[in-house]
Amino acid sequence: MIGKADYKQQMQLLSEGNNHQFYPTGLLFIYCAKCRTFIxxxxxxxxxxxxLLLLTGMVIMARPPSPDEIKKLGEQQQVNYSKDDYDVLPDVGHIPESxxxxxxKQKTLYLEMLRQHNL
Incomplete structure (x- = not known):
């Protein structure tokens, strides 16, 4: 365990070696089991x-998808684009005549505009 004299010496060395002000609240003691010392x-x-921890996490999480995940995504997209989606279109009889x-009328106006521009 660090005594008061050692703590004061470390604080003084740290504050002398740096140009910025040293805040004692920003200290953290980690106990090392192998070396039996405080860091x-x-x-x-x-x-x-x-x-460093953030970058390591980003590298680990940003991996390409596995072949199983690609296969699963492909199956989900095939379900979305199936023929059954077109069988559930609304009945034209429910659309009002107006x-x-x-x-x-909009279609004829659009076709006239295309003819005027020779398209």
Whole structure:
């Protein structure tokens, strides 16, 4: 365990070696089982470790899909594009006549515009 004298010496060494102000609240003690010593982590070291952890997680999670996942996605898309989707179209009898007439009028106007531009 670190005594008060060792702690004060470490604080002084850290504050002398850096140009920025040292905040004692940004310290973290990690107990190492192998070496039986305490490691002092400052906020800048913690920041670097968290960035390293984030990048490692991104590399692990950003992997290409496995062949099983590709096969599963392909089967789902085939179900979506099946012929049965076209069998459930609404009946034309439910569309009002006024709407049908307005569609025919818009279609004729569009065809006239195409003829005028020689398309």
């Amino acid at each position: 002092l982590l400052t906020t800048s070291r913690m920041l670097l470790l968290s960035i 709407f049908k007439e307005s569609l025919k």
